[in-house]
Amino acid sequence: MAAAGGPARRPVDVAELVAGVRAGRRGAVSRAITLVESSRTDHRAAARELLAELAPDPAARPSVRVGISGVPGVGKSTFIETLGEDLTEAGHRVGVLAVDPSSVRTGGSVLGDKTRMARLSVNPAAYIRPSPAAGTLGGVARATSQAMLVLEAAGYDVVLVETVGVGQSEVTVAGMVDTFLFLTLARTGDQLQGIKKGILEIADVIAVxxxxxxxxxxxxxxxxRVAARDLAGALxxxxxxxxxxxxxxxxxxxTDVGVDEVWARVLAHRDHLGAEGLAAKRAAQQLDFTWALVRDELEQRLRRSAGVARVRDEVRAAVLAGELAAPAAADRLLAAYDD
Ligand SMILES: Nc1nc2c(ncn2[C@@H]2O[C@H](COP(=O)(O)OP(=O)(O)OP(=O)(O)O)[C@@H](O)[C@H]2O)c(=O)[nH]1
Ligand SMILES: [Mg+2]
Known part of the structure; x- marks a missing residue:
C-alpha cells in the first residue's frame, strides 16, 4: 500500500495495475481508482495510459450503468444495498460509486458512512467506493466516470451511481449513466412542487x-400508490x-418489496434504447463529457493564471466600489488572461 503518501513517490507501474484490475483484484481496483482521482500531473498522465489500456472491448456486452438520485434520506443507500444484494445473488458483480456535491464543499461523503451498506460492503461480488472528497463538481464527475471504466474492466457488470438530489449533480450523473432512477416519497407534500420539473425530464424510471x-x-x-398514480399522470x-x-x-x-420491479423497469428502459440507441447515447455522453473536461480545465487555468492574479484584487476593489461595471471588469480579466 505505498500509493497513499509514502515518502518515496514511486512512479506508477501501469502495466502491473492493468493486470491487477483485469484480474479483478480489489487492491488493484482501489489503487487504480485513486490514480484516476488524482490531480497530480504525473498521475494524470499515468491515468490516461491506464484508461487507454483498460478500454472496453467493443464486441463485449456493455455494462449496466444506473444513476440513483433523490433527496437526502429518501433511502438511496438502503435501496442500493438491497438491490446490490439481490443482483449479486443473481450472479452479477456490482460496483457502487457516489457523486456528492456536499463533499466538494465540506470534505464529507455520501457513502462515507459505510455502515449504511453494511452487508454490501463485505460482499465479495460488490465494490463500494465513496465519493472523492475534494475538487469541483466537474472534477468529481471526471473521477467518477473514470472509476466506472476501471470497475467495468475489473468485471463489474452493473455500476450504480448514487447522488444526492440537489441541483447540478443530478444532471451530471444523468450524463454518465444509461438509465437514471429517481427515488421519491409519498409524503413530500405537493408531489409536483416537491419534485423539480427538471428531474421529471431526466428521470427514466421513478420509484416512490x-x-x-x-x-x-x-x-x-x-x-x-396514490402518489405514483399522480406522478404518472403528471409525466x-x-x-x-x-x-x-x-x-x-x-x-x-x-423490506425488499418492489425492488425487483424497479430493476425490471430499468432493464425495460435499456431494451427500449436497444443496442444502437445505447451506443449512440454513450457516444453523445462522451462528446458532452469532452466539452465538460475542456471547461473544467479552462477554469483551472483561469484560476492559475499569473496575469489574472496580477489584476484580480484591483478589479475586485473597483467593482465593489462601483467604479467599474461588470462587463468592463470581465474584459479586463480576460485581457489579463490572454496576455
Ligand atoms: N420505512 C423505510 N425506511 C427506509 C427505507 N429506506 C431507507 N429508510 C430509512 O431512511 C433513512 C435514510 O436512509 P438512507 O438509505 O441512508 O437514505 P439516503 O437517501 O441514502 O440518504 P443520504 O445518503 O443522506 O442522501 C434511514 O433511517 C433508513 O433506515 C424504506 O424503504 N422504508
Ligand atoms: Mg446515502
Whole structure:
C-alpha cells in the first residue's frame, strides 16, 4: 500500500495495475481508482495510459450503468444495498460509486458512512467506493466516470451511481449513466412542487420509496400508490407520444418489496434504447463529457493564471466600489488572461 503518501513517490507501474484490475483484484481496483482521482500531473498522465489500456472491448456486452438520485434520506443507500444484494445473488458483480456535491464543499461523503451498506460492503461480488472528497463538481464527475471504466474492466457488470438530489449533480450523473432512477416519497407534500420539473425530464424510471409499514402510522403502501398514480399522470404531460414515458412504481428498499420491479423497469428502459440507441447515447455522453473536461480545465487555468492574479484584487476593489461595471471588469480579466 505505498500509493497513499509514502515518502518515496514511486512512479506508477501501469502495466502491473492493468493486470491487477483485469484480474479483478480489489487492491488493484482501489489503487487504480485513486490514480484516476488524482490531480497530480504525473498521475494524470499515468491515468490516461491506464484508461487507454483498460478500454472496453467493443464486441463485449456493455455494462449496466444506473444513476440513483433523490433527496437526502429518501433511502438511496438502503435501496442500493438491497438491490446490490439481490443482483449479486443473481450472479452479477456490482460496483457502487457516489457523486456528492456536499463533499466538494465540506470534505464529507455520501457513502462515507459505510455502515449504511453494511452487508454490501463485505460482499465479495460488490465494490463500494465513496465519493472523492475534494475538487469541483466537474472534477468529481471526471473521477467518477473514470472509476466506472476501471470497475467495468475489473468485471463489474452493473455500476450504480448514487447522488444526492440537489441541483447540478443530478444532471451530471444523468450524463454518465444509461438509465437514471429517481427515488421519491409519498409524503413530500405537493408531489409536483416537491419534485423539480427538471428531474421529471431526466428521470427514466421513478420509484416512490418507503412503501412499507416500517415508518410510523398510516398506510404507507396505499399513500405510495396514490402518489405514483399522480406522478404518472403528471409525466404524461411532460413527455410526448412515442417517447419513453418514465414508469412510476412503488417500492421499499428496506423490506425488499418492489425492488425487483424497479430493476425490471430499468432493464425495460435499456431494451427500449436497444443496442444502437445505447451506443449512440454513450457516444453523445462522451462528446458532452469532452466539452465538460475542456471547461473544467479552462477554469483551472483561469484560476492559475499569473496575469489574472496580477489584476484580480484591483478589479475586485473597483467593482465593489462601483467604479467599474461588470462587463468592463470581465474584459479586463480576460485581457489579463490572454496576455
Ligand atoms: N420505512 C423505510 N425506511 C427506509 C427505507 N429506506 C431507507 N429508510 C430509512 O431512511 C433513512 C435514510 O436512509 P438512507 O438509505 O441512508 O437514505 P439516503 O437517501 O441514502 O440518504 P443520504 O445518503 O443522506 O442522501 C434511514 O433511517 C433508513 O433506515 C424504506 O424503504 N422504508
Ligand atoms: Mg446515502
Amino acid at each position: 420509496n418507503k412503501a412499507d409499514d416500517d415508518g410510523g402510522p398510516g398506510d404507507h403502501r396505499a399513500e405510495a 404524461r404531460l411532460v413527455h410526448g407520444r412515442g417517447e419513453w414515458a418514465p414508469p412510476v412504481v412503488t417500492c421499499s428498499g428496506l
